[in-house]
Amino acid sequence: MGILQIFTLLGALGMFLYGMNLMSSGLQKAAGDRLRGLLSAMTSNPFKGVLTGVGVTTVIQSSSATTVMVVSFVNAGLLTLAQAIGVIMGANIGTTVTAWMVAWLGFKADIAILAVPLMLLGFLFSNSKKNKRQNVGELIVGFSLLFLGLSFMKDSVPDLKQTPEVLEFVKQWSGFGFWSVLIFLGIGTILTLILQSSSATMAITLIMLSMGWIPFHMACAMVLGENIGTTITANIAASVGNTQAKRAAMSHTIFNVFGVIWALILFKPFTALVGKIIELFGLPNPAAEGFAVVEGSVDTSTAALYGLSMLHTLFNTINTLLLIWFVKLIEKAVVWIIKPKSQDKEPFRLKYISAGPLATPELAAEQAFDEIIHFAQISRNGLGYAKQAISADAKHFDELREKLVKYEEISDRIEYEIAAFLNGVSAGDISEATSMKIKAMYKIIGELESLGDSGEAISRMLSRRNEHKKTFSAETIDNINMMLELVDGAYEVMIANLTAAHEGTLSSIANAYSAEEQINVLRNELREAEIEALEDNDKNYQTSVYYIDIINELEHMGDYMINISQSLERAFVEE
Numbered sequence: 299m300g301i302l303q304i305f306t307l308l309g310a311l312g313m314f315l316y317g318m319n320l321m322s323s324g325l326q327k328a329a330g331d332r333l334r335g336l337l338s339a340m341t342s343n344p345f346k347g348v349l350t351g352v353g354v355t356t357v358i359q360s361s362s363a364t365t366v367m368v369v370s371f372v373n374a375g376l377l378t379l380a381q382a383i384g385v386i387m388g389a390n391i392g393t394t395v396t397a398w399m400v401a402w403l404g405f406k407a408d409i410a411i412l413a414v415p416l417m418l419l420g421f422l423f424s425n426s427k428k429n430k431r432q433n434v435g436e437l438i439v440g441f442s443l444l445f446l447g448l449s450f451m452k453d454s455v456p457d458l459k460q461t462p463e464v465l466e467f468v469k470q471w472s473g474f475g476f477w478s479v480l481i482f483l484g485i486g487t488i489l490t491l492i493l494q495s496s497s498a499t500m501a502i503t504l505i506m507l508s509m510g511w512i513p514f515h516m517a518c519a520m521v522l523g524e525n526i527g528t529t530i531t532a533n534i535a536a537s538v539g540n541t542q543a544k545r546a547a548m549s550h551t552i553f554n555v556f557g558v559i560w561a562l563i564l565f566k567p568f569t570a571l572v573g574k575i576i577e578l579f580g581l582p583n584p585a586a587e588g589f590a591v592v593e594g595s596v597d598t599s600t601a602a603l604y605g606l607s608m609l610h611t612l613f614n615t616i617n618t619l620l621l622i623w624f625v626k627l628i629e630k631a632v633v634w635i636i637k638p639k640s641q642d643k644e645p646f647r648l649k650y651i652s653a654g655p656l657a658t659p660e661l662a663a664e665q666a667f668d669e670i671i672h673f674a675q676i677s678r679n680g681l682g683y684a685k686q687a688i689s690a691d692a693k694h695f696d697e698l699r700e701k702l703v704k705y706e707e708i709s710d711r712i713e714y715e716i717a718a719f720l721n722g723v724s725a726g727d728i729s730e731a732t733s734m735k736i737k738a739m740y741k742i743i744g745e746l747e748s749l750g751d752s753g754e755a756i757s758r759m760l761s762r763r764n765e766h767k768k769t770f771s772a773e774t775i776d777n778i779n780m781m782l783e784l785v786d787g788a789y790e791v792m793i794a795n796l797t798a799a800h801e802g803t804l805s806s807i808a809n810a811y812s813a814e815e816q817i818n819v820l821r822n823e824l825r826e827a828e829i830e831a832l833e834d835n836d837k838n839y840q841t842s843v844y845y846i847d848i849i850n851e852l853e854h855m856g857d858y859m860i861n862i863s864q865s866l867e868r869a870f871v872e873e
Contacts, residue, residue, distance in 0.1 A: 310450030317443030351388020486523025496528035557617035659726030680705035702757040709750025738869035788813040799870040810863035817856035
């Protein structure tokens with residue numbers, strides 16, 4: 299095997315992986331929020347969760363993407379641990395569709411002939427001005443590259459007749475009985491860990507089997523190993539998440555490892571069952587003694603390919619049927635294995651996003667928006683403390699002042715972390731519409747951070763007032779409370795608009811303009827009345843300055859909130 303042939307093989311593998319990722323990305327963009335809604339809605343019991351996992355993974359052609367998505371949803375509190383376990387079980391079944399697709403289209407139909415013409419079609423779609431067509435174009439190009447890469451891989455694998463030393467090496471490792479099964483299981487595990495794609499490892503295994511490199515039983519062992527190796531992706535994603543996210547990822551590992559254990563114990567009868575099923579289709583039994591793929595024999599090649607795909611499907615289906623009754627037990631096991639950490643109890647940690655691998659840029663953007671809504675709710679809570687501080691006595695004021703300073707620090711931190719997350723999302727392959735929304739999100743988190751600054755600024759004004767031993771009259775406090783009520787109403791409107799934009803139902807921000815106008819009118823009235831009172835020597839100048847500064851700061855808060863709604867209008871309201 300020459301150097302050029304090796305590089306061709308590696309390049310073909312890279313093309314396959316890139317095509318798989320591109321196809322999955324296009325499918326996910328095309329599906330959009332529907333996938334997210336499906337995962338959140340169709341998981342009320344383990345059986346529905348399994349069906350959801352099967353459906354989503356079949357659509358996006360990536361069990362890793364599904365499990366990472368599930369982990370992030372558990373981290374966000376959108377899915378319970380029990381619901382996540384059901385979806386992960388279903389994802390394992392859904393991913394077997396890829397093996398059938400590769401076996402049928404890649405080996406039997408030889409769709410690679412159509413790959414280049416399809417890429418032209420994909421190119422034309424990707425140059426469309428409409429996002430949906432661009433996503434379809436990406437899907438078609440990915441589909442074409444996947445099967446073109448598969449074709450190159452098949453052509454790059456050397457003929458064993460011309461390299462008998464390789465054949466002899468493979469036979470040597472295949473001749474240790476059950477130990478050989480364990481060796482090839484390890485090879486499948488390690489290869490999947492390296493490639494981070496069970497589909498790619500499955501394609502390689504199918505090629506090796508069809509070319510006569512390995513016998514059917516060793517290929518089956520590799521498939522079992524692939525099911526262990528694929529669990530690493532979810533565990534990587536969960537490594538920086540909360541305890542529940544880590545538990546969801548661990549449940550995936552337990553599920554697959556348990557399946558491999560029973561499959562190894564029943565290896566011979568299990569592979570024999572697969573062979574009998576293939577015989578029902580009028581094909582040779584790939585598990586029979588002495589079976590080998592014969593060059594030029596369509597029946598033996600088809601039997602081997604379909605047999606391996608059937609084992610993959612049967613393994614995950616049986617494993618799911620066995621363990622779906624023990625979801626609660628699996629939940630208890632992972633809870634026992636992974637203990638909660640103290641930081642999980644911190645009230646102001648990010649709720650919906652975490653660092654680490656993203657499920658997909660499009661869905662990650664949705665998670666960021668969830669976090670922004672949560673950010674807005676935290677900011678509104680800070681306003682409540684500001685209201686209490688206005689009339690608090692000295693003892694309670696210091697406590698409230700500390701809380702408002704803390705809220706300002708929290709706002710700074712949340713803004714930074716969301717911005718860092720959005721930077722990662724922006725670096726991915728995103729649609730034009732999502733790019734516009736992300737730009738709006740950057741603006742929104744900046745304004746929310748300014749709202750936190752305003753709360754702290756008000757507490758600072760009150761602190762200076764107390765230092766100078768000044769007090770507000772009952773009338774002044776009532777006036778400030780009126781402003782606070784209007785600002786709180788503006789908060790409610792802003793959060794409602796954020797939620798509507800997230801759900802795709804925002805059509806107008808007239809409510810935000812109305813809320814801001816009320817704040818401006820009251821601010822002007824109160825300021826003019828205070829200035830007149832000062833001119834008539836009815837008020838203490840220094841006290842009035844603190845009072846006017848506070849109502850001005852509250853008016854600034856109204857400005858920040860209208861800026862947020864305007865950003866939503868530009869990015870989320872269709873013209």
